[in-house]
Amino acid sequence: MSTNDQNTELYGILAEFKNPKALIDASEKVVEAGYDKFDTYAPFPIHGIDKAMNLPKSKLGWIVLGHGLLGFSGAIAMMYFMSVIDYPINISGKPFFNAPAWVPITFELTVLLSAFGAVFGMFFLNGLPRLNHPLFNVERFKKATDDGFFVCIEATDSKFQADLVRQLFEEAGATHIEEVYD
Amino acid sequence: MSKYEYIPEPALVKGNHSFSSITKLVTDVNLRPTPKPWYAAMLLANALLGVFLVAVAYLIWEGTGIWGLMNPVGWGWAIINFVWWVGIGHAGTLISAILFLFRQDWRTAINRFAEAMTIFAVICALMFPGIHVGRIWVIYWVFPIPNQMAMWPNFNSPLLWDVFAVSTYFTVSLLFWYVGLVPDFATLRDKAKDKVRQIAYGIASLGWTGSGRNWWNYEKAYMILAGLATPLVLSVHTIVSFDFAVSMIPGWHTTIFPPYFVAGAVFSGFAMVLTLMIICRKIYGMEDIMTDDHMEKMNIIILVTGSMVGFAYMMEFFIAWYSGVEYEKAIFMLRATGPYAWAYWIMMLCNVISPQVFWSKKLRRNVNFTFFISIVVNIGMWFERFVITVTSLANDYLPSSWDYFSPTIWDVLTYVGTFGIFFTFFLAFLRFLPMIAIAEIKAVMPQADPHNYDEETQEYHPHEVEVPKPQAERV
Numbered sequence: 001m002s003t004n005d006q007n008t009e010l011y012g013i014l015a016e017f018k019n020p021k022a023l024i025d026a027s028e029k030v031v032e033a034g035y036d037k038f039d040t041y042a043p044f045p046i047h048g049i050d051k052a053m054n055l056p057k058s059k060l061g062w063i064v065l066g067h068g069l070l071g072f073s074g075a076i077a078m079m080y081f082m083s084v085i086d087y088p089i090n091i092s093g094k095p096f097f098n099a100p101a102w103v104p105i106t107f108e109l110t111v112l113l114s115a116f117g118a119v120f121g122m123f124f125l126n127g128l129p130r131l132n133h134p135l136f137n138v139e140r141f142k143k144a145t146d147d148g149f150f151v152c153i154e155a156t157d158s159k160f161q162a163d164l165v166r167q168l169f170e171e172a173g174a175t176h177i178e179e180v181y182d
Numbered sequence: 183m184s185k186y187e188y189i190p191e192p193a194l195v196k197g198n199h200s201f202s203s204i205t206k207l208v209t210d211v212n213l214r215p216t217p218k219p220w221y222a223a224m225l226l227a228n229a230l231l232g233v234f235l236v237a238v239a240y241l242i243w244e245g246t247g248i249w250g251l252m253n254p255v256g257w258g259w260a261i262i263n264f265v266w267w268v269g270i271g272h273a274g275t276l277i278s279a280i281l282f283l284f285r286q287d288w289r290t291a292i293n294r295f296a297e298a299m300t301i302f303a304v305i306c307a308l309m310f311p312g313i314h315v316g317r318i319w320v321i322y323w324v325f326p327i328p329n330q331m332a333m334w335p336n337f338n339s340p341l342l343w344d345v346f347a348v349s350t351y352f353t354v355s356l357l358f359w360y361v362g363l364v365p366d367f368a369t370l371r372d373k374a375k376d377k378v379r380q381i382a383y384g385i386a387s388l389g390w391t392g393s394g395r396n397w398w399n400y401e402k403a404y405m406i407l408a409g410l411a412t413p414l415v416l417s418v419h420t421i422v423s424f425d426f427a428v429s430m431i432p433g434w435h436t437t438i439f440p441p442y443f444v445a446g447a448v449f450s451g452f453a454m455v456l457t458l459m460i461i462c463r464k465i466y467g468m469e470d471i472m473t474d475d476h477m478e479k480m481n482i483i484i485l486v487t488g489s490m491v492g493f494a495y496m497m498e499f500f501i502a503w504y505s506g507v508e509y510e511k512a513i514f515m516l517r518a519t520g521p522y523a524w525a526y527w528i529m530m531l532c533n534v535i536s537p538q539v540f541w542s543k544k545l546r547r548n549v550n551f552t553f554f555i556s557i558v559v560n561i562g563m564w565f566e567r568f569v570i571t572v573t574s575l576a577n578d579y580l581p582s583s584w585d586y587f588s589p590t591i592w593d594v595l596t597y598v599g600t601f602g603i604f605f606t607f608f609l610a611f612l613r614f615l616p617m618i619a620i621a622e623i624k625a626v627m628p629q630a631d632p633h634n635y636d637e638e639t640q641e642y643h644p645h646e647v648e649v650p651k652p653q654a655e656r657v
Binding site: 018019020021022024025027039040041042043044045046047048049050053055058060061064078079082083086087089091092094098101102104105107108109111112114115116118119121122123125126128129130131132133135136142143144145146147173 | 200201202205326332333334335336337338340342343346347350353354357358360361364365368369371372373388389390391392393394395396397398399400401402403406407410411413414417421424620621622624625629630631632633634635636640642
């Protein structure tokens with residue numbers, strides 16, 4: 001695939017590193033140099049990469065909490081409407097609002113909604129699903145899901161200057177550097 | 183020689199593997215041409231699936247009278263098979279969620295596999311409540327959706343709790359499984375050479391790039407899901423046991439049922455994982471990843487849960503006597519000595535006696551023997567559900583209404599047919615999805631830990647374990 005057509009624009013500069021340790025060290029250097037529109041790519045989550053990349057805490061917990069509360073209150077509201085308001089039935093003389101017997105379903109729906117929040121919230125925060133990504137134009141990037149460790153500094157970063165970025169990657173010990181076009 | 187010896191934890195991945203050799207080992211199964219024996223196995227599974235479809239078609243046409251149900255045994259093989267299959271599913275969630283929370287890294291070799299088993303086992307289980315209702319066209323009455331009677335389901339009923347518990351369990355297990363699969367789909371997408379696979383795996387991977395920012399949210403989601411699935415899996419078999427325990431039948435109405443059912447579920451599930459794992463690792467040559475050390479650890483879990491089940495059997499007997507309730511005492515004496523004593527002693531032999539052999543390290547590491555015991559345990563657990571369901575119903579309060587339950591050929595065919603569903607799904611899984619969590623297994627290899635690299639040269643340099651010398655005068 002040709003990546004140097006006239007009407008393509010620069011997405012960023014991609015550098016490959018030889019192992020997880022090199023990736024962490026490189027990521028620390030990128031943060032030190034003041035870039036913030038960059039990302040690391042690895043076939044598995046690397047221990048300590050969040051600190052090296054200076055990532056803020058994930059917001060996912062709050063999304064899950066919201067969904068969990070919705071499941072909890074939704075379950076009680078549903079059962080209350082159906083068994084107390086809409087069509088109350090006397091079952092063995094038990095109260096219509098039979099709280100102990102409603103515990104299992106309340107619990108299950110809380111878990112169900114929380115799980116939806118966790119999974120779809122994670123996809124949402126990660127911007128998935130997406131059909132394409134500029135990095136998929138790079139043949140070498142196929143290694144990112146196998147045994148390749150990459151850092152990409154994006155051209156939209158306010159400090160982005162191609163030669164400085166290249167120099168930074170070279171100093172950090174990159175084994176391969178190339179430009180990525182969208 | 184000191185009397186203490188340092189035994190290091192065995193390596194999780196045997197052999198001299200790099201990241202790319204792991205990728206190749208696992209993805210090759212999905213990317214190479216389909217082997218002929220796979221078609222043969224699939225054909226056999228499809229034949230069994232056909233048996234199931236015929237049995238269900240006849241059931242819908244004729245009604246539940248084709249089964250061995252009668253007075254007083256109105257609950258027969260359908261509930262037994264339902265509980266048995268759901269129980270098998272529990273091992274998958276235990277491995278993927280509970281062992282994850284306990285940081286048991288060895289789970290990564292078997293979790294994908296076991297989660298797949300969970301999902302297919304729960305599908306098999308859900309067939310039974312689905313088809314047993316007699317008027318299958320109104321099965322939607324179990325859900326809180328408007329119907330022609332303008333009535334709603336009875337939220338006080340354990341059977342309805344079961345609907346919510348098992349369907350939630352299925353949904354959450356499926357989501358958990360899919361989240362784990364996304365990075366591996368991306369690996370397959372990048373490894374595939376043909377257009378069809380590239381597109382199919384590409385869509386399934388949702389455009390995953392392996393970005394550090396994505397992994398950060400991903401790990402958080404995985405942790406939260408594990409935290410949610412842990413109480414969920416305990417609640418599911420608890421609620422299944424409520425189907426029995428909340429009723430007033432002697433032998434059912436006991437508070438020991440929830441923990442006892444959960445222990446039994448994990449016990450049978452691990453046995454099923456072992457049965458499948460021992461065959462698959464041999465056929466697909468995965469012995470480097472699913473090692474004998476994994477087998478030994480799972481055998482220890484079988485030993486622990488089997489002993490819990492054995493303890494529960496004894497406790498049931500004790501409480502029946504201690505309660506002083508005539509009917510409780512009578513049903514337990516009848517179980518051990520009455521018309522179904524043969525089933526009771528099969529259960530005792532398979533579930534209580536057989537796992538005790540795993541106190542021996544030699545037998546825990548013996549592949550053929552483990553395979554044999556894993557089958558025995560699952561037979562035993564089927565008989566446990568048979569004993570609970572049938573004996574209590576056949577011999578309840580009024581001796582004048584006692585009767586002996588026998589299944590019909592349709593009971594047997596429906597049950598055997600569910601293996602067709604299970605193996606059809608399972609074979610498709612082995613062929614088209616990565617059977618080992620590639621990203622997760624890489625993350626627990628020593629090469630994945632940045633601390634195992636030299637600070638200066640960035641070369642791989644694993645830490646030497648320092649074994650402290652015992653102080654001679656104190657030992």
